[in-house]
Amino acid sequence: MTGTSPRRGGSTLAEVAKAAGVSKMTASRVLRDASGFSSETRDRVLREVERLGYVPNRLAAAFGSDQTSTLVGVCVPRLTSSLFGSVLDSIDHTLSKFGYQTMIGAHEQSPQAEESWLRAILAWRPAGVILSGRKHTPGTVEILRAQSIPVVEIWNLNTSPLDVSVGFNHFDCGYEMGRFMLGRGHSNIAYVGAESNAAGMGEVRYQGFENALADAGVECVAKEVLVDRPGFYAGFYGTETVLSRNAEIDSIYYHDDTMAVGGLFYCKSKGMRIPDDIAIAGWGGMEVASVLPERLTTTSVTTQALGKSAAEALVARIREEPVEDVLVASTRLVPGNTV
Amino acid sequence: MTGTSPRRGGSTLAEVAKAAGVSKMTASRVLRDASGFSSETRDRVLREVERLGYVPNRLAAAFGSDQTSTLVGVCVPRLTSSLFGSVLDSIDHTLSKFGYQTMIGAHEQSPQAEESWLRAILAWRPAGVILSGRKHTPGTVEILRAQSIPVVEIWNLNTSPLDVSVGFNHFDCGYEMGRFMLGRGHSNIAYVGAESNAAGMGEVRYQGFENALADAGVECVAKEVLVDRPGFYAGFYGTETVLSRNAEIDSIYYHDDTMAVGGLFYCKSKGMRIPDDIAIAGWGGMEVASVLPERLTTTSVTTQALGKSAAEALVARIREEPVEDVLVASTRLVPGNTV
DNA sequence: ATGAAAGCGCTAACAC
DNA sequence: GTGTTAGCGCTTTCAT
Numbered sequence: 239m240t241g242t243s244p245r246r247g248g249s250t251l252a253e254v255a256k257a258a259g260v261s262k263m264t265a266s267r268v269l270r271d272a273s274g275f276s277s278e279t280r281d282r283v284l285r286e287v288e289r290l291g292y293v294p295n296r297l298a299a300a301f302g303s304d305q306t307s308t309l310v311g312v313c314v315p316r317l318t319s320s321l322f323g324s325v326l327d328s329i330d331h332t333l334s335k336f337g338y339q340t341m342i343g344a345h346e347q348s349p350q351a352e353e354s355w356l357r358a359i360l361a362w363r364p365a366g367v368i369l370s371g372r373k374h375t376p377g378t379v380e381i382l383r384a385q386s387i388p389v390v391e392i393w394n395l396n397t398s399p400l401d402v403s404v405g406f407n408h409f410d411c412g413y414e415m416g417r418f419m420l421g422r423g424h425s426n427i428a429y430v431g432a433e434s435n436a437a438g439m440g441e442v443r444y445q446g447f448e449n450a451l452a453d454a455g456v457e458c459v460a461k462e463v464l465v466d467r468p469g470f471y472a473g474f475y476g477t478e479t480v481l482s483r484n485a486e487i488d489s490i491y492y493h494d495d496t497m498a499v500g501g502l503f504y505c506k507s508k509g510m511r512i513p514d515d516i517a518i519a520g521w522g523g524m525e526v527a528s529v530l531p532e533r534l535t536t537t538s539v540t541t542q543a544l545g546k547s548a549a550e551a552l553v554a555r556i557r558e559e560p561v562e563d564v565l566v567a568s569t570r571l572v573p574g575n576t577v
Numbered sequence: 578m579t580g581t582s583p584r585r586g587g588s589t590l591a592e593v594a595k596a597a598g599v600s601k602m603t604a605s606r607v608l609r610d611a612s613g614f615s616s617e618t619r620d621r622v623l624r625e626v627e628r629l630g631y632v633p634n635r636l637a638a639a640f641g642s643d644q645t646s647t648l649v650g651v652c653v654p655r656l657t658s659s660l661f662g663s664v665l666d667s668i669d670h671t672l673s674k675f676g677y678q679t680m681i682g683a684h685e686q687s688p689q690a691e692e693s694w695l696r697a698i699l700a701w702r703p704a705g706v707i708l709s710g711r712k713h714t715p716g717t718v719e720i721l722r723a724q725s726i727p728v729v730e731i732w733n734l735n736t737s738p739l740d741v742s743v744g745f746n747h748f749d750c751g752y753e754m755g756r757f758m759l760g761r762g763h764s765n766i767a768y769v770g771a772e773s774n775a776a777g778m779g780e781v782r783y784q785g786f787e788n789a790l791a792d793a794g795v796e797c798v799a800k801e802v803l804v805d806r807p808g809f810y811a812g813f814y815g816t817e818t819v820l821s822r823n824a825e826i827d828s829i830y831y832h833d834d835t836m837a838v839g840g841l842f843y844c845k846s847k848g849m850r851i852p853d854d855i856a857i858a859g860w861g862g863m864e865v866a867s868v869l870p871e872r873l874t875t876t877s878v879t880t881q882a883l884g885k886s887a888a889e890a891l892v893a894r895i896r897e898e899p900v901e902d903v904l905v906a907s908t909r910l911v912p913g914n915t916v
Numbered sequence: 917a918t919g920a921a922a923g924c925g926c927t928a929a930c931a932c
Numbered sequence: 933g934t935g936t937t938a939g940c941g942c943t944t945t946c947a948t
Contacts, residue, residue, distance in 0.1 A: 601927090
């Protein structure tokens with residue numbers, strides 16, 4: 239910082255107060271809309287605020303009083319997914335309505351990255367944090383407990399959360415789709431997924447799926463989990479890979495709709511008929527499916543509701559209001575004509 | 578706050594210092610990895626930090642010293658777009674490498690929403706902010722000037738930025754595509770876009786496009802800008818709308834690839850051949866196009882590079898290093914077989 | 917309805 | 933290599 243430049247942030251409360259001919263306390267009360275001032279005083283203070291372009295210093299306020307800010311840390315696997323994007327959008331929208339500011343992190347499914355992000359975030363004394371998934375490092379768990387800070391874990395349903403959990407029941411999603419595909423007469427069933435990292439956010443869905451097959455005495459004939467970000471292209475070449483290894487496959491369950499759409503176009507490019515030659519099922523209920531000639535069989539999920547519930551639960555915890563420990567965001571299998 | 582609960586954040590520097598048998602200053606130096614302590618002292622301090630689970634209070638540090646935090650505010654139109662998601666991902670990744678924390682906002686193209694977000698963010702004395710688009714309220718401009726804070730405007734190229742601009746040359750993108758479509762012999766050319774709001778982030782592209790047509794003495798026969806979020810479905814029904822009004826249309830330029838893909842499937846569903854009956858062009862070079870049977874004619878854009886450049890430019894400005902005022906992220910027309 | 921004083925946890929500046 | 937002092941801008945507490 240150069241010595242000549244004026245203090246960043248312009249004027250202070252003291253300057254506003256002085257200009258308005260009142261004490262700092264009175265000015266402070268006016269700005270926080272507390273009580274204890276006449277409407278005449280109020281007008282005088284607000285006029286000076288306007289004139290001086292006063293911007294409150296929340297750093298000082300949060301530090302000086304209760305040691306807690308209105309900052310909230312939110313960590314998601316990635317920002318490029320329409321599903322996580324929707325959740326984050328809903329969280330941010332809801333939090334800002336309640337007067338909180340959202341600090342983000344993207345851990346791309348690495349618990350270590352999550353932990354180092356968290357350490358940096360906690361130094362700002364956030365009012366709470368929202369994490370994705372159930373896998374956290376021991377360090378993460380310990381530091382959260384030590385800070386006794388409200389935590390909401392999202393995405394995966396977690397019946398023994400650190401604090402509060404708001405998620406989808408991925409196991410049931412997988413199980414239900416497994417049963418559905420079996421019910422349509424498919425028996426050479428494969429799974430194609432993608433995980434950038436070890437945390438395995440898609441794994442639970444596969445487990446539910448596999449269980450459904452096992453309960454019917456059927457084995458999943460192929461499981462291909464690419465080390466990649468889930469997406470259209472991963473679905474395309476994952477399908478190529480799995481079909482090249484096993485020509486008997488008559489149906490594929492995908493990590494999500496983007497991968498399913500990629501797989502669908504791979505199959506069509508090879509002249510396969512859907513669902514006669516090969517059946518395809520996705521997950522997520524993404525918008526892209528709405529324009530395809532085929533109606534994709536998928537599980538539609540309520541990402542907006544998940545985000546809103548998570549943000550509301552966090553705010554309730556911050557305010558020490560009663561909150562359900564475990565909330566489930568709804569999902570629904572939507573039969574199309576691709577299975 | 579209940580009086581019984583311990584101070585959030587656990588121990589303080591003073592406690593660490595006392596436990597280590599040194600002064601606060603020495604402990605502070607160790608933690609900031611400054612010089613001025615023996616390695617023996619360092620070990621003793623770090624041991625106590627570990628033992629006490631000390632988490633530094635950046636609120637106090639930022640407030641007490643230079644009045645500036647390592648927080649950075651980043652505002653984008655929305656978080657559900659793969660393009661903006663990619664930019665944000667790249668920004669966050671780059672900023673965190675430099676030790677900054679990202680606070681987000683989503684203004685969905687409303688300058689007013691941007692301004693109120695900005696006011697809340699500036700109260701945290703961020704080291705800098707990144708805004709999207711060129712349209713800002715007078716209040717936004719004034720407050721930024723008054724705070725004399727580093728600002729990077731992204732997305733739209735802006736030759737007279739508030740501070741620094743890193744963007745795509747949308748006008749050229751549109752112009753180039755206009756010329757390309759004309760070159761392929763199309764003459765009944767329409768445009769289909771979508772804007773949720775008045776700020777009109779897609780408008781410049783249209784202007785370039787229209788100019789290309791005008792320069793060739795051709796008029797754009799239809800312009801349909803839906804009041805909606807750009808997306809697959811908006812492309813689908815926007816195409817339906819525009820074609821129902823004008824049956825002569827032989828080619829359509831879309832706001833982006835999602836809309837183009839939506840339009841493509843609408844046209845195919847009506848039995849039209851592409852590009853013979855109707856030509857289709859998008860923008861963005863999105864992944865979805867990689868799996869279609871058609872190679873979509875589009876403009877591929879470097880969202881990761883844009884985000885990285887923007888973050889780096891902001892950091893340079895914060896550090897008072899020399900920075901180019903205007904940076905252009907590259908775009909490239911990629912001819913496919915849909916035009 | 918308003919004001920005065922104290923202090924939050926940290927670091928810059930200056931001693932030693 | 934280490935310690936002391938002062939102060940950042942605000943809010944809390946307690947007077948008036």
